[in-house]
Amino acid sequence: MTTTAVAAPHLPARLGRFVLRRCPPRLYVSYGLLWVLALEGSAVTLTGTSWRPSGATAVRVVSVVLVLLFLRMLDEQKDLAHDRVHHPDRPLVTGAITGAELRGAMAAITVVVAGLNAVLSATAVLLILAVLGYGLLLAPLERLAPAVRDRPLLGLAVAGPVQLLLGGYVYGSLVAAGAVSADRRGAVLLVLCACVFLHLEFARKTAWETSPGAGLYSSVLGPRGAAGVTVGLAAGAVACEALLFAPRGPLALLPCLAVLFPVHGARRFLAEGRGAWPVSTAVAFVAVTHLALAVRAMLLP
Structure with missing residues (x-):
């Protein structure tokens, strides 16, 4: 056998x-x-x-x-x-x-x-x-x-x-x-989703300390530089949401409130000055943004 x-x-x-x-x-x-x-x-x-x-x-x-x-x-x-x-x-x-x-x-x-x-x-x-x-x-x-x-x-x-x-x-x-x-709105929507994903990707690999083999982005950009990119990607997602949905009224912009999670993550990371980015805030941003967009699509015309 x-x-x-x-x-x-x-x-x-x-x-x-x-x-x-x-x-x-x-x-x-x-x-x-x-x-x-x-x-x-x-x-x-x-x-x-x-x-x-x-x-x-x-x-x-x-x-x-x-x-x-x-x-x-x-x-x-x-x-x-x-x-x-x-x-x-x-x-x-x-x-x-x-x-x-x-x-x-x-x-x-x-x-x-x-x-x-x-x-x-x-x-x-x-x-x-x-x-x-x-x-x-x-x-x-x-x-x-x-x-x-x-x-x-x-x-x-x-x-x-x-x-x-x-x-x-x-x-x-x-x-x-x-x-x-297919039109430009589709391209903006894909950029929105890419920014949401990349926010999580940078959050996972941003820390004040560098460990061998970790492949952190903060080891290249520095902790503050990587934190700036992490927040900037979340801001980019929100900007895409505003561009796409602002004409549909204020309720259509509710998914933008998910930006509060990256803001909180950035404040914790920069205030502590040690350790890693609180990844739970990035996971929450991804989940809440996607969930809010899906619910908005089902409830709003």
């Missing part, structure tokens, strides 16, 4: 433990769900059409969550050498999961998301596969250009387009379905 045959019955459990450890559903599913509802709902209502979630919405939510899982699995493999030194308890390092098992799961995810989006349109299939394809390009790129891995801001500039492509999938699939027409 081969090792593969012995291991196969245990694979679902091994993958399940990996997901619970490295891709907690309460975070990944919540983020994917709220992001898609906010983006789709806002895009549709900006055309003057009422919006309610549909079966197509569910396909987009599942696709986004699965792509986030795919990218997490890819990152685990890309970062293996780094994790052996700085994170020896990670599943891939300890052998709790293998690279071959992760690649098999990634192949299965590719088949599932392509099949799901075939129900929507050929355009949706191409857009979602483009996200996966770009993600796969990052691994050989980091091998060929180590600076992409070693320099945090360069790495962000190279990997950042994955988020824009994933947002472009949601918006582009709506365009292909005839639910919206």
Whole structure:
């Protein structure tokens, strides 16, 4: 009996433990769900059409969550050498999961998301596969250009387009379905979502102290510089919201109140002068902004 045959019955459990450890559903599913509802709902209502979630919405939510899982699995493999030194308890390092098992799961995810989006349109299939394809390009790129891995801001500039492509999938699939027409408001909406995500990304990697292998943005920009960028990204999201929704009345601007979380985070970080940015304030900003946009889309004309 081969090792593969012995291991196969245990694979679902091994993958399940990996997901619970490295891709907690309460975070990944919540983020994917709220992001898609906010983006789709806002895009549709900006055309003057009422919006309610549909079966197509569910396909987009599942696709986004699965792509986030795919990218997490890819990152685990890309970062293996780094994790052996700085994170020896990670599943891939300890052998709790293998690279071959992760690649098999990634192949299965590719088949599932392509099949799901075939129900929507050929355009949706191409857009979602483009996200996966770009993600796969990052691994050989980091091998060929180590600076992409070693320099945090360069790495962000190279990997950042994955988020824009994933947002472009949601918006582009709506365009292909005839639910919206591509225009500048769509571009502003994608920038809004990118600013929300990047606010959390910078908050996660901003601290007064620098630890080996942490890849902090504050190690390059300085704590105050990174804090300024973190707050600036939240302000950029609010500016995009105002640009899109101000003509629809003051109630349409309620999502902008989520900026209070980054303001509170900045005050705590700068006042304490030590430790890391209070990431809970950034998580709250992401969750409240997306939730408020989704609710606004369902309640306001």
